[in-house]
Amino acid sequence: MMCSKIIPLGFLLFCLFHHAAIGASPLYHFCFSNENYTAYSPYQANLNQLLNLLYTKVPPTGFGFGSTGQYPNQVNGLALCRGDVSSNNCKTCVIDASKELGERCPNRKGAIIWYDNCMLKYSNKKFIGQIDNANKFYMWNVQEVDNPTRFNEKVKQLLSGLSTTASSNPKLYSTGVVELDKSRKLYGLVQCTRDLSKSDCKKCLDVAISELPNCCDAKQGGRVVGGSCNFRYELYPIVSS
Incomplete structure (x- = not known):
């Protein structure tokens, strides 16, 4: 099951069960x-x-x-x-x-x-070194969690920490994992394009993370994907070991 919707800001929203199964297909384009x-x-x-x-x-x-x-x-x-x-x-x-x-x-x-x-x-326009807030879309898993308030707090906490870590990493990239309970873990990833300064990377990521309530409230997985930065969280590993 997949759905999409254009919203006034021009962001594209997707919902899906498990996008990883799609493989090498594009996520989206503008x-x-x-x-x-x-x-x-x-x-x-x-x-x-x-x-x-x-x-x-x-x-x-x-x-x-x-x-x-x-x-x-x-x-x-x-x-x-x-x-x-x-x-x-x-x-x-x-x-x-x-x-x-x-x-x-x-x-x-x-x-x-x-x-x-x-x-x-x-x-044809010069854009290197500038934050791209115009080209952006959301994706989320349609499955919802049982305890949304606590889960949403954990997601924001993980991603905010990764934003700080990524902005001080030369690759402007960071991943992490936290335990939700004895049987579940939360995995996160954030990344910026490396034409941005460290401060602009953090600014880009913090703006993206602030959009969590709009894109992924209580969802088991979600992403905000933009032209300068992106984040993703899931209840399963999302990067190579």
Whole structure:
């Protein structure tokens, strides 16, 4: 079972039982630019060059950004892989993301796509180093917990702690786990794109975490996924050991 809904702020909301089973399918995408480029134009040539740059630049460290060409045909872009993803899987994800955006947002000058393993964004506008609050969506598990007040407090406590840890980590990434009771654990993950400063990373994550009541109240799992940062929590392990 899956449902979606557009809300006034432009965030996309998803609900699902267990998204991990979907595998390498995209989580979502936005063709956010209203401007188009023409086939075989300088902009397309610069976009292809940028994507080739990201294929090679991102996998070794899990993050990379760059710009190709000159105004008015300059293309800016970045790609981020989840902190535990191997270089090979990172490269595969970035390549898949590039191909998928070409099919889903043909000729658009700005677009973004997310997978479980990576995200990719490009635009004719300069955005590197700026918090992206425009491109964002929610996901949650439709199953609810039995003790929502205590559970919600535990989720916020875990994610807020991870926000602080991530903002002081060079990879701007952090994971953690807390015990809910003798038989259940709560797992969390937060991450920012590494073009942000440490303070902007924490600011981005704290804003995302403040949206918990809107996206994931009493839900067994949830995410706020954005163009600059994201968080996820589940009642099962969500990263590679």
